[in-house]
């Protein structure tokens with residue numbers, strides 16, 4: 001598929017148009033694009049990304065967003081509502097993660113722009129507090145290899161050395177001895193995921209917690225993906241070990257409201273066991289000629305609309321709503337995992353939850369991807385080993401989707417067996433982009449980014 005399917009259909013704006021375009025014309029164009037693109041995932045055949053997929057819920061969120069979209073959440077004297085939204089989002093999330101069990105410190109939170117934002121703020125907080133309290137100038141963090149690249153990005157940006165601990169290839173569980181051996185006087189925090197993006201497996205949080213407590217360092221739990229679904233899975237009786245503030249060594253938790261919180265893209269929460277840790281990353285400039293400046297996190301101006309919509313999602317759904325959807329998702333995941341397990345040629349990796357990953361010891365699993373793609377499925381591709389993952393979301397819970405997955409998969413296996421000796425067409429790139437990742441990976445990535453960002457320049461004449 002071309003990255004520029006619209007280049008022939010609509011006018012290309014390579015300069016600001018001299019005269020404005022009427023609103024209805026613009027809106028019609030947007031409607032056409034949105035409708036076409038929504039049709040792709042509405043089938044339920046697309047892994048992750050459309051966590052909610054409920055157009056009624058979206059319309060409701062749009063109403064909430066629209067009322068405050070133009071408001072700057074930084075200017076609280078003008079919008080005390082934003083203070084209410086933000087404080088309540090944090091309080092509701094804290095209660096979900098058992099903030100009431102915290103003793104001796106005051107729990108706190110931040111609403112950020114997304115999972116990467118929450119992880120980045122956590123890493124910055126650990127760096128700043130360690131510098132202020134322990135004089136650490138060269139901070140280190142240890143993550144299991146399976147933890148999200150946002151940790152690598154944050155550590156890169158903030159000058160933190162990140163160590164990647166190996167994981168067991170069968171269980172995906174982190175090598176705890178390796179973690180223990182690599183902690184030194186500069187280590188400020190460990191990381192665990194509940195669950196990780198690749199395999200949907202949960203790291204041994206209570207073991208990591210024991211290590212962190214023993215060594216007097218932090219433990220960040222990345223619940224970006226699982227944060228708003230695993231607690232409900234636990235309430236439903238699924239086997240989900242505690243990963244939240246009930247585990248004493250857990251010092252921060254990230255959880256994305258823009259994933260299973262069913263809010264709009266652009267919000268996530270970061271929760272702290274100790275308010276002191278959050279406050280360590282505040283930025284203020286009190287002697288600026290433009291006035292006294294302070295902001296709670298890395299962002300400057302933020303839309304109060306996103307806070308309103310996130311708050312509206314949580315308040316409207318309540319525990320009852322989240323439980324209802326979690327039940328449907330866990331049941332669908334179980335059915336799909338069962339379909340994978342019914343084939344001896346396939347192997348589920350580790351002990352997954354609502355997201356599962358599978359590979360094959362008999363053929364390259366990307367043959368399965370090639371076939372399933374033709375049937376409209378979009379999985380996320382993994383490597384080392386090659387694997388495919390499916391994050392089950394609400395669109396998959398529609399009637400018939402899991403059954404179609406099972407029957408398409410059966411056909412895909414015959415296809416894969418017949419192609420055993422040739423190289424599959426698709427390969428693994430985060431974000432579902434198909435392409436050859438070879439030694440020219442650097443050049444390929446640059447070209448791909450250019451196509452995303454500099455589209456009009458790349459459009460052939």
Ligand SMILES: *Cc1c(COP(=O)(O)O)cnc(C)c1O
Nearest residue numbers: 114115116148150196197224225
């Ligand atoms: C999505 C995700 C992130 C990063 O979140 P963004 O919202 O994409 O910035 C981090 N960790 C996990 C486990 C995720 O699934």
